[in-house]
Amino acid sequence: MRRRSQGHAALAFTVPVLVATFAFLVVPTVAGLLLSATDFDIYALADLRNLRLVGLGNYAALAHDPAFWRAVGNTVLLAALGVPAAIGTSLAAALLLDSATVRWKPVWRLLLFAPYVTTLVATALVWRYVLDTRAGLLNDALLLVGIAPVDWLGDPRTSIPATLIFIVWKAFGYNMLVFVAALATVSPELREAARLDGAGPLARFRHVTLPAIGPALVLASVLSVANFLQVFAEPYVMTHGGPAESTTTILYFMFDQGFTWWNLGTASAVAVVLFIAILALTAVQARLAREQEWL
Amino acid sequence: MAWWALGTTGENAPLLLPAFVRASGIRVDLQAVPWTGAHEKLLTGFAGDSLPDVMMLNTGWLPEMALLGALASPPPALLADQLPGARAAVTLRGQPLAVPWTADSWVQFYRRDLIAAAGYAAPPLDWTEWTRMAQAIIRGHARFATLHLLDWPEPLFAYAAQAGEPLLRDRDARGNFRSAGFRAALAFYKQGFDLGLTPKVTGAEAGDTYIGLRRGWFAILPSDAVFLGDARRAEHGIAAGSWGAAATPGPQGAGPMWARGTCLAVSRTARDPAAAWALVSFLAGAPLQARLYGITGDLPTRPSAWNALPGDPATRLFGKAIAGSVPIPAVPEWERIMGEVQLVAEAMVRGAYSVDAAATEMDARVDRILAKRRWLLDRGRLA
Numbered sequence: 001m002r003r004r005s006q007g008h009a010a011l012a013f014t015v016p017v018l019v020a021t022f023a024f025l026v027v028p029t030v031a032g033l034l035l036s037a038t039d040f041d042i043y044a045l046a047d048l049r050n051l052r053l054v055g056l057g058n059y060a061a062l063a064h065d066p067a068f069w070r071a072v073g074n075t076v077l078l079a080a081l082g083v084p085a086a087i088g089t090s091l092a093a094a095l096l097l098d099s100a101t102v103r104w105k106p107v108w109r110l111l112l113f114a115p116y117v118t119t120l121v122a123t124a125l126v127w128r129y130v131l132d133t134r135a136g137l138l139n140d141a142l143l144l145v146g147i148a149p150v151d152w153l154g155d156p157r158t159s160i161p162a163t164l165i166f167i168v169w170k171a172f173g174y175n176m177l178v179f180v181a182a183l184a185t186v187s188p189e190l191r192e193a194a195r196l197d198g199a200g201p202l203a204r205f206r207h208v209t210l211p212a213i214g215p216a217l218v219l220a221s222v223l224s225v226a227n228f229l230q231v232f233a234e235p236y237v238m239t240h241g242g243p244a245e246s247t248t249t250i251l252y253f254m255f256d257q258g259f260t261w262w263n264l265g266t267a268s269a270v271a272v273v274l275f276i277a278i279l280a281l282t283a284v285q286a287r288l289a290r291e292q293e294w295l
Numbered sequence: 296m297a298w299w300a301l302g303t304t305g306e307n308a309p310l311l312l313p314a315f316v317r318a319s320g321i322r323v324d325l326q327a328v329p330w331t332g333a334h335e336k337l338l339t340g341f342a343g344d345s346l347p348d349v350m351m352l353n354t355g356w357l358p359e360m361a362l363l364g365a366l367a368s369p370p371p372a373l374l375a376d377q378l379p380g381a382r383a384a385v386t387l388r389g390q391p392l393a394v395p396w397t398a399d400s401w402v403q404f405y406r407r408d409l410i411a412a413a414g415y416a417a418p419p420l421d422w423t424e425w426t427r428m429a430q431a432i433i434r435g436h437a438r439f440a441t442l443h444l445l446d447w448p449e450p451l452f453a454y455a456a457q458a459g460e461p462l463l464r465d466r467d468a469r470g471n472f473r474s475a476g477f478r479a480a481l482a483f484y485k486q487g488f489d490l491g492l493t494p495k496v497t498g499a500e501a502g503d504t505y506i507g508l509r510r511g512w513f514a515i516l517p518s519d520a521v522f523l524g525d526a527r528r529a530e531h532g533i534a535a536g537s538w539g540a541a542a543t544p545g546p547q548g549a550g551p552m553w554a555r556g557t558c559l560a561v562s563r564t565a566r567d568p569a570a571a572w573a574l575v576s577f578l579a580g581a582p583l584q585a586r587l588y589g590i591t592g593d594l595p596t597r598p599s600a601w602n603a604l605p606g607d608p609a610t611r612l613f614g615k616a617i618a619g620s621v622p623i624p625a626v627p628e629w630e631r632i633m634g635e636v637q638l639v640a641e642a643m644v645r646g647a648y649s650v651d652a653a654a655t656e657m658d659a660r661v662d663r664i665l666a667k668r669r670w671l672l673d674r675g676r677l678a
Contacts, residue, residue, distance in 0.1 A: 042627055043667055045342060046363045050671060133500055154500030156645065240331075242446060243497050244645050245638065260335045261631050262342070 036268035045262055058269035068270070070245055071253035074160065078249065079228035082164050086224050087217070090172040094179030095209075109180070116173035124237035127166045128153065131238075153239050156246035163247055167234055171227065175220040182216035183209070214294035222285050226278050250274055296323050296570055297347035299337075301557065302330045303521055304351065304397065307590050315577045321570050334630060341365050348565040349574050352393060354384045354556045359627040361387050366560045367568060369394050373576055380620050381596035384554045387625060388678060393558035394579045395596035397587070399519045400552045400616035401453045402540050404526075404609075409437050409514035410539075418515060418541045422483050425544040429492040432514050439513040440492040443484070444501055445644060448637035450517055454480035456553050456621065457545030463624045463632075463661075468669045470661030472636065473654045479546060481640070481650050488644045495644060505531040517543065519555065520613055524592025540609040542616060554620040556596065628664050635660045 036058055043050040062068045093112055097105055115123065130137045131152040139149040152162035186209055194204050210217075232251035235241055241248035241256070248256075250270060258267030300308040305327035312323055326347070328336055334356065340346040341363055352360065360366050373394045374382055381395035405418055413431035429440035443450040455462065458476030463469065471477070487493045493513070494501070501507060505525065508516050509532050516522070526533045542549035559579055561571040577583065584595035585603040594613055595601055604610055623629060636657050643653035671677040 039667065041667055042338075042359065042362065043671060045338075050667075050676065052670075132502070134502070151496075151500060154496055240446070242641075243500075244445075244641050259339060262338055 032268045032271055035264055036272050038265045040262075040264040040268075042262045054265070058265050059273070062266070062269055062273065067245065067248070068253060071248045071250045074246065074248055075229055075231065075250045077160055078164065078167075078231055079225060081160070082167060082228045082231075083221065083224045085164065086168045086172050086228075087175060087220055089168055090175035090220065091179055091217075093172065093176045094183055095205075097176070097180055098183040109177075112176055113173040115170050118170075120170065120233050121237050123170060124166065124234055127169075128238055131162050131166075154243055156244045159239055159243060159246045163231075163234055163238060166238070167228075167231065170234075171224075175224065178216050178220055179213060182213040186212040211294075214289075214292060218285065218289040218294050222282055225281050225285065229274065229278055229281075296321055296349065296565075296567065296574065297326070298323050298349040298351075298574065299326050299328050299333075299347045300351045301328050301333050301353070303524065303591050304557070304587070304593055305329075307587075310590060311578065311583060311587065315574060319570070319573055319577075321573070323574060344564070346562040346564065348562055348567070348571045350560050350562065351396065352558055352560050354393075354395070354554070354558050355623055355629055357385060357392050357558070357560075358387060358625045358629065360560065361390075361392055362627045365563060366392050367563045367565065368392070369561070369575070370572060373572070373579060376581065376597045376599055378596050378598060378601075378617065380554050380617060380622075381556060383622060384556060385558050393560035394575050395556060396559045396579050396584070397520075397557045397593040398596045398617045399555040399557075399594060400613055400620060401449055401517060401519055401543055401555070402609075402612055402616060403441070403515050403517045403543060404508075404522050404538055404540050405515045406437075406508065406511070407537060407539055409435070409511060412436050413514075417539060418544065420542055420544050420549040422544055422546055426483075426486065426490070426492070429487070429515075430490065433491060437511050437514040439494050441487065441515040441517065442501065442504060442507065442513045443487060443493045443517070444498045444504075445495060445641045446497040446637070448633040448640075449519075451480065451484045451637065451640050452633065453517065453543045453552065454483055454545075457543060457550040459550055461624070463626065463665075466672055467624050467626050468665050468672055470632075470658040470665070472657040472661065473651075478650055478654050481643075481654060483546075484640065485643060485650055505533060509533065520592050520594050522592065523588075523594075523609060523613075524590065527592070540612050542612065551619050551621045552616050554617075554622050557593075626665070626668065628668065631664055632661050635664060 037053060037055055038044070039052045039054050039057070096102060097108055097112075102108065129135075133139060133149055133151045133154060136152070138152065142148075142150065150158055152158050191204060191208055194208050199207065230251050231249045232255060235247040235249060235252055236255070239247045241252050251274070254267045254270040254274070257263045257270065298308075299305075305325075308325055308327060312325060315321070316323060333353075337346070337350065337352070337356070337360075341360075346365060357366075369391055371391075374385075374391055377395050378398060381398050382391070385391055385393045385395050403418055409432060410416070410418060410428070412435050413428055415428050415431075419425045419428055432440040455477050458474075458480045460474040460476030461471055462477065464471040472481075488495055504516055507513060525531050526535075526538065543552060559575045561568060561575060565571045579596075581595070581597045581600040581603070584593075584597055584600040587593045588595060588600075588604055594610075594617065595604070601614060604614075626632075639648065639653050639657045639660065642648060643650070648656060668677065
């Protein structure tokens with residue numbers, strides 16, 4: 001009797017979650033997969049009889065679409081520069097915060113974490129002013145050291161670095177907190193022992209600190225890669241994908257296809273490709289981490 | 296009752312409504328939508344079955360809305376007393392879909408002092424002489440002669456209109472951008488950048504175009520009628536009498552311009568169609584069109600409203616351009632085609648293509664966009 005009521009309770013707790021997961025995760029994912037095999041567009045939106053099954057046609061078309069490859073290139077560039085920059089910045093900030101010489105730690109932690117919790121659109125607008133060619137703070141500062149004004153968001157060569165500065169500034173706080181927490185687990189005795197044995201700062205970081213924060217590093221890298229491959233709102237607000245499509249990311253391309261032009265077939269195919277890419281990259285990272293015995 | 300209004304007109308719509316609400320007792324829930332997000336908001340609204348009862352539309356979007364069957368047919372009475380071009384722009388295959396509200400065109404607004412300093416009374420209307428003037432301007436007091444923002448399709452398409460060749464061919468199912476006329480327009484557009492007559496910038500970097508004009512960053516601002524309303528507002532600092540307006544230059548003098556404008560449509564799913572049409576009837580009436588001109592500079596579509604307008608040269612210029620305007624291709628993909636063609640044009644300006652290679656690339660991309668249309672036409676599923 002008791003066991004049965006326990007079973008009921010367990011069911012009552014799990015069923016809502018299972019139903020929600022099924023309705024809002026499994027069904028849309030499967031629908032997206034099916035949609036990617038059709039040419040759903042504005043004509044199909046008008047009349048479903050205009051829908052054609054195209055099998056892998058959308059994927060073949062993507063493979064030959066220079067605009068898609070442009071978006072892939074931009075995204076890969078963003079991730080290749082952005083992931084090390086974001087992790088490096090947050091690790092450096094965390095190490096500084098962990099240092100015994102720093103005072104007012106909670107205040108610093110708050111200030112450095114603040115960008116992460118502010119509204120993205122509002123901060124993107126502020127950064128647009130900072131990066132402005134003629135009146136921006138960044139160019140004013142560069143002028144002080146004798147560097148001519150740079151057209152940050154207008155020049156296709158600088159638009160990615162400029163967007164990156166903003167993304168890293170916005171995102172590094174989260175990983176920083178993860179690292180701060182991980183660093184707190186490194187026992188002071190161990191560090192002290194290493195120091196007495198004559199290990200310099202670099203050797204102590206390599207052999208004492210790094211193994212301790214390894215799992216946190218793996219987490220940060222998996223999350224950062226996934227986030228950088230899904231950059232959308234920053235270019236949407238700051239550059240609308242321009243200039244010359246230089247900040248059109250994969251997700252921006254997908255949004256444009258899907259919601260500006262209602263080519264949902266193409267957009268779903270992009271989503272599937274992105275999903276597979278992120279899954280594969282995460283698997284590679286997990287494997288590397290296991291080799292380092294960090295997982 | 297819900298109404299979506301767009302752009303500057305939408306921002307000023309609250310000034311128009313009180314008289315209607317007082318007279319009819321109908322409460323109107325107005326939402327002002329900026330132009331940049333309006334198109335996708337309308338399509339998403341249709342897909343999500345959440346279109347408003349009344350909507351202001353760019354007339355160029357009507358083929359798309361017609362394809363979706365999203366709009367109710369307007370009562371014939373509302374289409375009387377309209378300029379022929381305006382009525383043609385809201386009619387697809389003989390079926391009116393909306394009520395014309397504002398008419399527009401594309402002209403060049405210029406600073407009199409900078410043009411005079413270059414030795415001209417007004418910008419010349421043919422490409423060769425115009426270029427000579429523009430070169431004189433940049434040797435003189437302005438950094439640039441004009442401003443063709445790289446994310447604006449309008450300047451290039453305005454020159455294409457002057458060239459006078461159809462932009463699509465083969466039942467409007469293929470691009471015609473390799474035509475001699477369009478390539479000439481494309482070459483003139485590219486030359487503006489190559490000679491340093493216009494900066495290579497997009498809207499995001501150019502910032503406020505009126506500040507640029509005021510400070511003499513450039514001397515000529517091509518624009519639609521929104522300039523007429525903005526020039527009256529003190530915050531833009533454009534002194535009355537300091538500027539003039541001239542038609543868009545063409546290969547041999549000014550030619551026709553695309554029919555542009557907005558219209559008011561009622562959703563097929565409007566809860567109270569009679570009330571919705573009452574609002575459209577009020578907004579699109581001649582007295583209100585004349586009043587709207589006074590507020591935003593939006594030009595009327597009704598001849599009787601034009602009679603109430605002042606006879607200043609800029610307004611007369613628009614009147615002439617609107618009367619001689621030609622319709623844009625009536626395909627649902629037109630908005631996307633313009634965007635795609637402009638992307639290629641931007642890449643060309645930045646050095647990725649020659650004029651001929653750009654025209655070939657435009658045709659290739661447009662043919663891809665129109666592939667589904669060709670398939671439907673071949674099977675007789677599209678009239």
